[in-house]
Amino acid sequence: MNMxxxxxxxxxxxxLCLVPVIPWxxxxxxxxxxxxxxxxxxxxxxxxxLIGLAxxxxxxxxxARLRPLEPFFGGLDRIFKAHRHLGVLGFLLMLIHPLALAxxxxxxxxxxxxxxxLPSEDFAKNLGIFSLLLMxxxxxxxxxxxxxxxxxxKTHRILGIAFMLGVMxxxxxxxxxxxxxxxxxxxxxxxxxxxxxxxxxxVFSKAIPKYHFVVKDVRALDPTVTEVTxxxxxDRLVFQPGQFVFVSFKDRMLSDEVxxxxxxxxxxxxxxxxxxxxxxxxxxxxxxxxxxxxxxxEGPFGGFTGARAQRESEVWVAxxxxxTPFLSRARAYTRTGLTRAIDLYYTxxxxxxxxxxxxxxxxxxxxxxxxxIPHASKEMGLLTATRIHAQSGSLASKDVFVCGPPMxxxxxxxxxxxxxxxxxxxxxxxFSML
Amino acid sequence: xxxSFIVGLVIFWSATLVLGVAGLVSYENQKLVKNLQSAGNxxxxxxxxAQDSVVQEAVQSGATTWNQExxxxxxxxxxxxxxxxxxxxxxxxxxxxxxxxxxxxxxxxGKEATEAFRTKGGEGDDHSKQAYALxxxxxxxxxxxxxxxxxxxxxxxxxxxxTIQPSSGTPTKTEPxxxxxxTPTKPATVTPxxxxxxxxxxxxxxxxxxxxxxxIVNKKVYNVTQYIxxxxxxxxxxxPWCGKESTDAFSTKGGAGGNxxxxxxxxxxxxxxxxxxxxxxxxxxxTPVTPPSVPVTPAPAQTGSxxxxxxxxxxxxxxxxxxxIVNNSVYNITEYIxxxxxxxxxxxPWCGKESTxxxxxxxxxxxxxxxxxxxxxxxRIGSLGGSTSVVTPVVTTPPSxxxxxxxxxxx
Numbered sequence: 001m002n003m004x005x006x007x008x009x010x011x012x013x014x015x016l017c018l019v020p021v022i023p024w025x026x027x028x029x030x031x032x033x034x035x036x037x038x039x040x041x042x043x044x045x046x047x048x049x050l051i052g053l054a055x056x057x058x059x060x061x062x063x064a065r066l067r068p069l070e071p072f073f074g075g076l077d078r079i080f081k082a083h084r085h086l087g088v089l090g091f092l093l094m095l096i097h098p099l100a101l102a103x104x105x106x107x108x109x110x111x112x113x114x115x116x117x118l119p120s121e122d123f124a125k126n127l128g129i130f131s132l133l134l135m136x137x138x139x140x141x142x143x144x145x146x147x148x149x150x151x152x153x154k155t156h157r158i159l160g161i162a163f164m165l166g167v168m169x170x171x172x173x174x175x176x177x178x179x180x181x182x183x184x185x186x187x188x189x190x191x192x193x194x195x196x197x198x199x200x201x202x203v204f205s206k207a208i209p210k211y212h213f214v215v216k217d218v219r220a221l222d223p224t225v226t227e228v229t230x231x232x233x234x235d236r237l238v239f240q241p242g243q244f245v246f247v248s249f250k251d252r253m254l255s256d257e258v259x260x261x262x263x264x265x266x267x268x269x270x271x272x273x274x275x276x277x278x279x280x281x282x283x284x285x286x287x288x289x290x291x292x293x294x295x296x297x298e299g300p301f302g303g304f305t306g307a308r309a310q311r312e313s314e315v316w317v318a319x320x321x322x323x324t325p326f327l328s329r330a331r332a333y334t335r336t337g338l339t340r341a342i343d344l345y346y347t348x349x350x351x352x353x354x355x356x357x358x359x360x361x362x363x364x365x366x367x368x369x370x371x372x373i374p375h376a377s378k379e380m381g382l383l384t385a386t387r388i389h390a391q392s393g394s395l396a397s398k399d400v401f402v403c404g405p406p407m408x409x410x411x412x413x414x415x416x417x418x419x420x421x422x423x424x425x426x427x428x429x430x431f432s433m434l
Numbered sequence: 435x436x437x438s439f440i441v442g443l444v445i446f447w448s449a450t451l452v453l454g455v456a457g458l459v460s461y462e463n464q465k466l467v468k469n470l471q472s473a474g475n476x477x478x479x480x481x482x483x484a485q486d487s488v489v490q491e492a493v494q495s496g497a498t499t500w501n502q503e504x505x506x507x508x509x510x511x512x513x514x515x516x517x518x519x520x521x522x523x524x525x526x527x528x529x530x531x532x533x534x535x536x537x538x539x540x541x542x543x544g545k546e547a548t549e550a551f552r553t554k555g556g557e558g559d560d561h562s563k564q565a566y567a568l569x570x571x572x573x574x575x576x577x578x579x580x581x582x583x584x585x586x587x588x589x590x591x592x593x594x595x596x597t598i599q600p601s602s603g604t605p606t607k608t609e610p611x612x613x614x615x616x617t618p619t620k621p622a623t624v625t626p627x628x629x630x631x632x633x634x635x636x637x638x639x640x641x642x643x644x645x646x647x648x649x650i651v652n653k654k655v656y657n658v659t660q661y662i663x664x665x666x667x668x669x670x671x672x673x674p675w676c677g678k679e680s681t682d683a684f685s686t687k688g689g690a691g692g693n694x695x696x697x698x699x700x701x702x703x704x705x706x707x708x709x710x711x712x713x714x715x716x717x718x719x720x721t722p723v724t725p726p727s728v729p730v731t732p733a734p735a736q737t738g739s740x741x742x743x744x745x746x747x748x749x750x751x752x753x754x755x756x757x758x759i760v761n762n763s764v765y766n767i768t769e770y771i772x773x774x775x776x777x778x779x780x781x782x783p784w785c786g787k788e789s790t791x792x793x794x795x796x797x798x799x800x801x802x803x804x805x806x807x808x809x810x811x812x813x814r815i816g817s818l819g820g821s822t823s824v825v826t827p828v829v830t831t832p833p834s835x836x837x838x839x840x841x842x843x844x845x
Contacts, residue, residue, distance in 0.1 A: 028537075038530045088435050095446040101533070102453060108531050111464065112568070114457020116533075117450055121562045136443065143436050174534040174554050 006074030006303070013062075013082060016190065017054040023182045024050060038104045045100035046175065048093040053170055053187055055090030056163050059083050060194035064201050065246070065301065075303020076244075077430040087159075091139055094132055094166070124172035131165035138162060148281050150257045160198040167191045211237050213295040215249070216271060218287065221355045225321065226287045227264070230272040230295050237300060239267055240307065241328035245299030247274065253288040262324035262403075262429070263300065266331035272297070277321040304429045305329075309399040311425065313341035315392055317383065317412055319404020320348050325429060326403065327356055330363050330370065338369045343392045347375040347383045347404070382408075385415030395421045403429040466798045467780065488524070488574065490709075493581050500575040502546060509544025511536055515574065516547040523572040633708045635679065642677025644669060648707065649680040656705040664773035666805050697775055742816045744788065751786025753778060757815070758789040765813040 024047065025033070033043045062069070062083040065076060073079045098117055105113035119126045141147070142156045171178055171188065178184055200208070213230035220226050237245070244262045259282060265273035278284040304325050316326050326344060344364075348354045351374055360372045373391060375383045389395055400416055402409050409428050416426055497504050505522055508515035514526045525539065532539050534554060542550045551569075552560050561569075633655050641648035647659045649672075662672050667687065675683050684702070685693050694702075740746060742764045750757035756768045758781075771778050776796065784792050793810070796802055802810075 032536075036530065084435060088439055092438065092442040095442050099446065099449050099453075105531055108528070109460065110453075111457040111461035112564075114453045114461075115564060117453065120564060139439065140443070143439055174538065179535070179538070 005071055006078075009069060009072035009074075009079070010082060012072070013058050013086065016058050017051055017086075020050045020054055020183055020186055021047065023180060023186070027180055027183075038107060041100045041104035045097050045104070048096040048100065049170065050183070050187070052090040052093030052097065053166065054190055055086045055093065056166070057187075057190040057194035059086040059090060060160065060163065061197045062086070064197035065298070066197070067301065070301065070303060073303075074308065075430075076301035078303065081430050087139070091135055094135065098128070098132065124169055127165050127172065128169035131162050131169055134162035134165070135159065149259075150255070150282065157202060160195075160202065163191075163198070164195060167195070208298060211235065211297040211299075213272060213297055215251075215289055215291050215293045215295060218289045218291060220287050221275070222353070224278045225355055226276050226278070226289075228274045228276060228286065228289060230274070230297075232270070232272070233294075236270065237263075237272055237297060239263060239300035240305040241267060241332040242305035242325040243300035243302040243328075244304075244325070245272075245274075245297045245301070247298075248296050249289060249293050250296075251289055251293035253290065254285050254293075255282065257282050258298075259283070260301075262302075262304075262328070264324040264327045264331075266328055266335065268332070268335045275321065275324045275327070302429070304401070304403065304427060308401075308427045309340070311397050311399050313397065314343070314399045314401060315388060315395065316342060316344040317388070317400065317402045317404070318344065318346050319383075319408040320353065322402075322404030322408075322429070323354075323356055324403075326401070327360075330360055333367060333370065334363055338367050341369045341371075343371045343373060343388075345373050345375055345383060345388060347377055347408075349378045350376050383412070385412060385419050385421075389419060395419060395425070399425055399427060401427045463799050489581065497581055499581055500577055500579045502577065505546075506544045511540055511543065514539065514543035516542050516545055517577055518548045518551050518569065520577045522574045522577060523569060524574050525569075525572045528568070528572060633710050635710070638710075639677045644673050644676060647672065647676035649675050649678065649684070650710055651681045651684045651702065653710045655707040655710055656702055657707050658702075658705050661701070661705060661773065664770065664809075666775065666803065666809075668805075695775070697777075701773075701775065742818050742820055744818070747818075748786040753782050753785060756781065756785035758784050758787060758793070759818055760790045760793045760810065762818045763814050764816050764818055765810060766815050767810070767813045770809070770813060 032039065034040050059082075062079050067076075069079060070076055073082065102113050102116040105116055117129075119129055138155060138159045142152060142159075145152065145155075147155070167188075170191075171184070212233040214233055215228060216231040217229035218226060219229075239245075241263070244260050246258050246260050248256050248258045250256060261274045261276055263272060264275040265271060276283055276286045278286065306329060316329075318326050323346060330344070344360065346354050346357060346360065351357060354374055354376075357372070357374055364370045364372045375387075377383060385395070392398070395416060398421075400412075400421060402412050413426055413428060417423065492500070492504055495504065495507070500522055502517060505515045505517055508524070508526075511529055512526065514529055515522060515524050517523075529536050529539050538555050541555065554561065635650065638648045638650055638655055641657070641659075644662050645659065647662060648655055648657050650656075658672065662669050665672055671688055683689070687694060744759070747757045747759055747764055750766070750768075753771050754768065756771060757764055757766050759765075767781070771781050774781055780797055792798075794801060
């Protein structure tokens with residue numbers, strides 16, 4: 001039941017993007033749409049723009065961190081994944097759009113065809129060209145530039161403006177599409193929703209409901225990992241163990257950037273604990289955070305929770321700091337008890353780097369269903385699915401949860417699939433970059 | 435995802451680059467042709483549609499001038515005329531390429547569309563300059579320009595096309611080009627002894643020699659006698675079709691390979707006699723016209739030993755008297771000019787000049803075929819610097835191209 005629900009979102013996205021094809025097809029007979037080379041290219045050019053525009057619109061709606069949407073995708077991480085794929089796919093379609101429309105002029109004249117791609121006196125066309133070039137630069141930067149996270153985020157946000165120019169282009173340019181009220185209404189409607197989502201996130205971000213906390217403790221667990229304990233100023237945050245929040249601090253030392261972190265405390269704890277590893281510029285500064293600084297939290301988000309488990313037993317695979325969502329879940333079981341068998345494979349270079357090994361071992365002692373299997377990869381080599389299979393028995397009847405560095409997650413997922421584990425049994429915490 | 439982004443970008447930019455370079459090359463070529471032509475007579479490349487038949491059709495509809503009524507009957511996507519700023523355009527060929535869609539044009543087919551064009555159907559701004567330039571290619575005539583009267587023989591229609599437009603008072607870009615290509619055919623087709631006979635297959639069948647050759651292409655009858663010697667594909671390929679239905683042969687180059695070029699089709703129109711089955715006045719045997727009266731090379735007038743130098747050549751610098759220098763040989767190509775597949779205007783600027791480079795590169799557009807090179811040899815009158823016995827300045831002998839052709843054929 002839950003499985004199905006988490007697929008509704010994706011289905012709806014595909015539907016939303018493809019729906020405009022139907023009125024487009026019904027506008028003219030097919031032999032007109034695809035009667036000649038020129039007609040073919042015109043049609044390809046129009047369709048790519050039509051679907052691409054819908055994809056961008058939906059992509060913008062998805063990135064707005066709308067919690068009501070989460071159940072339909074199975075967590076914000078999956079929504080964001082859909083956002084990224086839609087974005088790149090939409091962009092590729094947008095590349096086809098001008099090329100196809102230019103190529104159709106070749107039978108008339110090659111120079112007309114080439115000229116079509118250049119800016120001209122046509123304001124609407126120029127808008128489109130500018131929008132596409134802007135997108136190229138911005139998406140390229142998002143994917144490849146090694147800038148600071150916060151700068152990348154801001155760069156990425158300008159894409160919303162590129163999208164806006166693209167939308168203006170779409171409705172100023174005269175075409176079969178803007179001439180059809182049904183298509184125009186649908187596309188404008190979807191694009192408006194996307195833009196509303198965009199403004200909700202950017203201009204009106206202050207109006208988004210948030211929780212307020214104050215920093216109660218900052219503890220360096222080792223040179224790279226810091227645990228931040230937050231005390232709620234108002235309502236406590238209600239969450240499922242395994243979920244994450246977006247947090248920002250008002251502090252003298254730390255800039256007020258917004259970053260996502262898994263919650264490592266249990267839901268029944270009064271305080272909220274975040275365990276943060278120094279991976280970037282900002283996270284390196286976290287140990288300098290002062291007690292008493294105020295924290296603003298948005299969330300909780302994510303579907304990397306026990307709710308995803310459908311089978312009788314579970315295998316957890318944690319790599320390094322990837323332990324945090326499991327930590328929250330294990331801590332929760334000290335209160336709720338555990339009826340299903342869970343094997344936690346805790347892997348790091350050495351056992352010293354397994355900062356929570358002792359606490360987890362203690363929980364395991366109390367709970368016969370919960371086993372902790374440490375795996376120091378420096379001594380034992382990288383953890384493999386075969387090893388898990390040998391230790392925990394057939395994975396066929398288990399849910400596998402994986403959280404850790406992206407490379408490690410991909411490797412474990414691939415190995416599990418090679419062992420015949422169905423994709424629906426494998427759950428990965430997929431927010432690698434939000 | 436990164437890979438697909440990179441692959442997408444690479445494909446996009448390579449395609450754009452290729453298209454850009456191809457576009458630039460073809461644009462430069464067009465510009466060159468235009469420059470060469472404007473050096474000649476200030477005209478630009480027009481798109482002369484099957485204008486003769488268009489005119490004929492217009493005349494048959496009973497109209498005396500190019501008017502909106504005439505335009506109104508061409509109101510479908512397959513046949514779309516419209517009027518913009520007092521000019522009539524036949525945009526049928528362009529319709530499928532319209533960025534705004536075919537439907538938007540359909541609304542204006544057969545109508546006065548100035549406002550619609552200026553406002554993009556009331557929904558937007560004016561069309562770009564590029565769009566206006568493109569429109570010029572489809573120009574037919576000015577509104578109000580007179581049409582030839584029905585009483586005139588349809589044959590003269592060919593001649594009339596050139597007189598119509600100038601008389602409208604607003605000379606347009608399209609008309610001047612027609613002139614040079616038309617003239618050479620006139621002596622053959624214009625001297626009709628009008629008889630009221632229907633053009634039938636059997637009438638055509640009588641003209642079945644290379645000295646008197648009529649062919650039928652698309653139900654139209656053409657007297658191609660004058661053209662035969664200039665046929666790049668040779669005389670023998672035409673010979674079997676004289677007096678016959680040749681549509682297939684013409685559109686497949688005798689089954690040997692693709693269609694003839696559009697300029698070949700255009701040239702064919704210059705030899706139009708009439709439409710098959712139409713009970714119109716047709717030309718009666720042209721046989722007496724064709725025999726050569728003035729042989730080319732050995733000019734009868736005054737011959738003498740003239741030194742062939744750049745300056746003597748430069749005296750022959752008009753299309754009525756055109757010598758050129760190619761690879762140190764001097765050629766008198768006056769007779770050939772009207773038959774030049776590339777048009778008269780491309781040759782005009784080179785008359786009287788050193789043209790090796792222009793000939794070798796086809797004015798920068800490519801190169802001439804070996805057939806063209808061997809044809810050129812027919813017009814050789816001597817070597818530069820040599821003192822060959824040549825025709826004295828042609829000034830005295832008015833161009834008599836058509837009559838000379840058959841001599842060349844024998845070469």
